[in-house]
Amino acid sequence: MSIVLVGVHGDEKCGVEALEKILPTLEIERGTVLFGYGNPHAIEANKRYTESNLNRMFNDELLTPKEKDSYEYQRAQFLKSYLNKADALLDIHASSIPNSKAFVICEANAGEIVKFFPINLVVSGFDKVEPGGTDYYMNTRGKIGICLECGYMKNPQTIKVAEESIFAFLKAKGHMVDNLTPQKQSYVQMFQKYFAKTDKFTLSKPFENFEVVLKNQIIGIDGSEEIKAPKRSLILFAHNGTKIGDEVFLLGEKKESLV
Numbered sequence: 001m002s003i004v005l006v007g008v009h010g011d012e013k014c015g016v017e018a019l020e021k022i023l024p025t026l027e028i029e030r031g032t033v034l035f036g037y038g039n040p041h042a043i044e045a046n047k048r049y050t051e052s053n054l055n056r057m058f059n060d061e062l063l064t065p066k067e068k069d070s071y072e073y074q075r076a077q078f079l080k081s082y083l084n085k086a087d088a089l090l091d092i093h094a095s096s097i098p099n100s101k102a103f104v105i106c107e108a109n110a111g112e113i114v115k116f117f118p119i120n121l122v123v124s125g126f127d128k129v130e131p132g133g134t135d136y137y138m139n140t141r142g143k144i145g146i147c148l149e150c151g152y153m154k155n156p157q158t159i160k161v162a163e164e165s166i167f168a169f170l171k172a173k174g175h176m177v178d179n180l181t182p183q184k185q186s187y188v189q190m191f192q193k194y195f196a197k198t199d200k201f202t203l204s205k206p207f208e209n210f211e212v213v214l215k216n217q218i219i220g221i222d223g224s225e226e227i228k229a230p231k232r233s234l235i236l237f238a239h240n241g242t243k244i245g246d247e248v249f250l251l252g253e254k255k256e257s258l259v
């Protein structure tokens with residue numbers, strides 16, 4: 001069984017809209033596919049989440065009692081009951097950073113599926129630097145977890161990216177018949193996530209996703225400390241922080257293949 005999740009972050013609407021387009025005429029030829037809304041309360045409110053980030057609720061060891069008390073934690077338990085029955089997941093997201101391009105987040109176990117996605121960048125290493133997402137949950141159970149970032153959330157093109165990727169996923173998993181062609185893709189390995197140590201982390205400038213930062217380049221100021229890149233890297237999801245522990249950026253580097 002395969003699962004396609006949309007709206008795990010409620011304001012990332014491309015997956016929800018892609019499903020609305022696809023589902024009325026979709027014919028699954030083999031096997032079972034579940035399509036689901038990740039976070040219905042947040043989708044309705046058009047917010048990333050209502051109490052806790054749902055895409056961090058899948059690793060109990062990292063959660064505080066307050067997080068475990070949240071609607072999203074409960075929702076994660078509900079979603080787990082389906083994820084436990086599936087062998088592969090496609091979870092569809094979009095980015096709040098303008099100009100973001102589409103990319104896939106997965107580990108090597110998803111190589112035979114994502115090579116058919118209409119996406120030219122494949123990013124791995126998230127399970128180590130950012131454990132607790134839906135894809136992490138699947139991967140740590142010997143299954144396949146794929147997270148798709150469709151681009152800037154306000155760009156309508158993201159709906160098409162979501163739609164085409166859902167079809168590539170369904171075909172690669174054998175749910176629909178078609179001749180798929182592998183795409184030319186490049187690879188990035190994430191190696192670090194930085195959490196704000198103070199309640200005021202300010203970026204030195206706005207960074208686009210996968211912008212190059214040089215060794216010792218100042219990325220931001222955390223309280224009064226300058227935070228520098230440890231080596232030449234590609235920066236991802238760079239945001240200002242307003243709380244201790246805020247996720248403010250990730251760093252990665254290019255690699256030759258997914259494996």
Ligand SMILES: [Zn+2]
Pocket residue numbers: 008009012093094
């Ligand atoms: Zn998201």
